[in-house]
Amino acid sequence: MMTLDQVRAFVAVAEELHFGRAAERLRMTQPPLSRQIQKLERTVGVTLLERDNRKVELTEAGRAFLDESYRLLALVDSAGDLARRIDGGATGTLRLGFTAVSAIGMLGPLLKDLDRSLPGIEVILHERVTAAQADGIRRGELDLGLARPPFDTSEFESRVVFREALCAAVPADHALAEVDRPLTAGDFDGVPVISYNPVQSRYFHELTVRFLTNAHPRVEQQVHQILTAVLLVAAGRGCALVPASARSLGVQGVVYKDLVDGGGDPDGSEVPGRPVELHAIWARGRRSPMLRRVLAQIGRMRLGEEE
Amino acid sequence: MMTLDQVRAFVAVAEELHFGRAAERLRMTQPPLSRQIQKLERTVGVTLLERDNRKVELTEAGRAFLDESYRLLALVDSAGDLARRIDGGATGTLRLGFTAVSAIGMLGPLLKDLDRSLPGIEVILHERVTAAQADGIRRGELDLGLARPPFDTSEFESRVVFREALCAAVPADHALAEVDRPLTAGDFDGVPVISYNPVQSRYFHELTVRFLTNAHPRVEQQVHQILTAVLLVAAGRGCALVPASARSLGVQGVVYKDLVDGGGDPDGSEVPGRPVELHAIWARGRRSPMLRRVLAQIGRMRLGEEE
DNA sequence: ATAAGTTGATACCTTCGCCGCATCGTCCGG
């Protein structure tokens, strides 16, 4: 008989790849942990962990089982949560992931709108970067994410929920802060620019690179969050290209300047002047009735076009 | 701490709406069942079943929890099933390397056959030359390669999956294009011949050299891919010896002529008339169940003998 | 080459939780 404790034990070992540390994490000693894993393997009938006396590693079947284990444990938690929320009068719970900066621009209005149109639904917020949101959705910890493209479309479905312009964040004492017109790529020739990590912040990396094509900025540093970029700008380390909603961050010592064409590519496929997209993403095929209602409501909103 | 037994107990009671019958279904007596339900309700923190001494019924929260319980128990079963299927090799991903020209002759039928006989297995294709396939297998990037001999047998295991004849690719306006019989080595005396790089394309280099032993062709250029050789032939730079499947390449201005004995050595060790071998290779000792099944299936096919 | 240190598995013991039996308390029907 498989037990949840065995599943939790397996997850700990699979993540640590070390029985001793896993046991510590589980607040138990190593011997019973070994026995639990053995027992789990016996009931499943499959070797999940390949272990010799030097190292522990997951088998192919173990990797798949780990994946299911995350879903399982997430479901255990959420089942209890759900019962408690309903007991408290709610009709549903939406576990919503969001990125820090998307929150500034549209999370407030989104939540207000949801609360008004679907009052029984309780929203539980989880701030995560895009990749962590995808992980969370995959593991069943989140129902919906607000994240930046690109996503694996075989795994996730998505819908654009917000579009905005790209603009420049400039130190208040910088020469560009005085320019009284939309900036062009050429304005950044030789200017220190805070850039984005091409992997962890791929979306803004590509937007930045695209806008600055043919310009020759001095790329200063590669960050992976908008907020970090703005703070570095405030510290005078250079300029950065950020979504327009970053204006609301209220960081002292930073001036925001418009870009020509809103920072977008006039020949590109995006909406003119609003190249920065935020998508709602969810697991393909895992549309609960609650999620369906939320998506329908989000579809009715006009979050990127109110101004 | 919630346990799966408690969830199963709850499901039984929720379905029977009667502790006695539920206990019977669970093959236990009624008292411990009552206690398990109480414990579950304590850990969840919600009354799931409203019971007076005459009847049992689900609360609103209990109905929602029942729903999640079904999902939970289904996931418990399916997690084990999935692990067993993968362990049995019925499901998995095969990362398959292949050379461009091998694809023409047999990759299509191979993939079709695999898809029919092992439908749970997803094949991801990587086009690479033989050496790069060996590298990929060594690094664990590929599970299986379709490549030309020779291989380091201490590191790789292999199996012949396809045999074909060697033939001559001749420019359409070349004198040899008119010859109405299988060509011999002597026919190439003094004729410009595109040859192969003895290192990067060792296999075809050796086949060519062996066939042309005692002949005196004018070796023109050493290429390392079949396709390049054929394109040079089309450009009129000379003749080349290529595997029979290159006929399907459809390059204009090239005529293919049979060779005596299919280009092979009648006293050699290979199959008469089909000296060009394609091997499936994999890392020695790294036979996953999935790979084992794929190899078994490949063994059942008759890919080199259908014509 | 040998000794010391790691790491997962095993042996043995203790403890704690679950099950079953017996019984209780309450409500309903006759």
Added chain:
DNA sequence: CCGGACGATGCGGCGAAGGTATCAACTTAT
């Protein structure tokens, strides 16, 4: 008012899980 039905509770025994000590295999360092 009494008997029956049903879920809750008290109690004793047993089995499963955890802890300590130790083993076996292997790596690393001196």
